[in-house]
Amino acid sequence: MEDTRSAILSFIQQHPLCTAKDIGNALNLTSADIRYHLNLLVKEGRIQRINAPGQVSKRGRPATAFKINILPSPHTLSWLCELLIKAITEKSRDCSENPLTSLLSPYFSALAPTTLNPTLRLNQAVEVLKGLGYQAHWEARFSGPVLILFNCPYWPLPLKTPQICALDSLLLEKLSGFQLEQIQRADLDSGQPTTCRFKTISPGSKTGANI
Numbered sequence: 001m002e003d004t005r006s007a008i009l010s011f012i013q014q015h016p017l018c019t020a021k022d023i024g025n026a027l028n029l030t031s032a033d034i035r036y037h038l039n040l041l042v043k044e045g046r047i048q049r050i051n052a053p054g055q056v057s058k059r060g061r062p063a064t065a066f067k068i069n070i071l072p073s074p075h076t077l078s079w080l081c082e083l084l085i086k087a088i089t090e091k092s093r094d095c096s097e098n099p100l101t102s103l104l105s106p107y108f109s110a111l112a113p114t115t116l117n118p119t120l121r122l123n124q125a126v127e128v129l130k131g132l133g134y135q136a137h138w139e140a141r142f143s144g145p146v147l148i149l150f151n152c153p154y155w156p157l158p159l160k161t162p163q164i165c166a167l168d169s170l171l172l173e174k175l176s177g178f179q180l181e182q183i184q185r186a187d188l189d190s191g192q193p194t195t196c197r198f199k200t201i202s203p204g205s206k207t208g209a210n211i
Helices: 002-014 020-027 031-043 074-091 099-111 118-131 162-176
Strands: 047-056 062-068 136-139 146-149 179-184 196-201
Touching: 002 020, 002 031, 002 062, 020 031, 020 062, 031 047, 074 099, 074 162, 099 162, 118 136, 118 146, 118 162, 146 162, 162 179, 162 196
Parallel strands: none
Antiparallel strands: 047 062, 136 146, 146 196, 179 196
């Protein structure tokens, strides 16, 4: 499947403003197959639909053509985020808490769990995290559940702007509804340890929240 989409992307790169029929004929794909793959690529943001200049469909409307979406490189996005975080930090030197968390906390509040059941809350939190690019799961422990993050979708930003690490704690607390204590931090330079771990804490105590 991925090989087919790679071939489609390569063809569109070499033949800008090609139609689905052009692609299907070149790659020997059926109409159903080409529509399926093109719809997925559009949904992923890798290509976009536009009107094919000078071409008309059977219904008299402009034919649909496709072209590659030009996306900003990860390096450029990382550089921009680094500058923004430094600017926010410098503007908030007198702030006693992490300026990023104090700034973004009201927006993260919209991520509050929709159920009182603690197990469902944790399951919901993990699903949202996966959608944001995290590799995450939670484990039941005698002292209370532990949320585990296997990657950092912001890498390598935390190496230069450690303030962003506090966003993980804030995000997890808003998603799960639990107060959390980070008990392990991944070392992004050496790769050991490989995970960040957060223990759930009952409000006003140092004992894990039970499920």
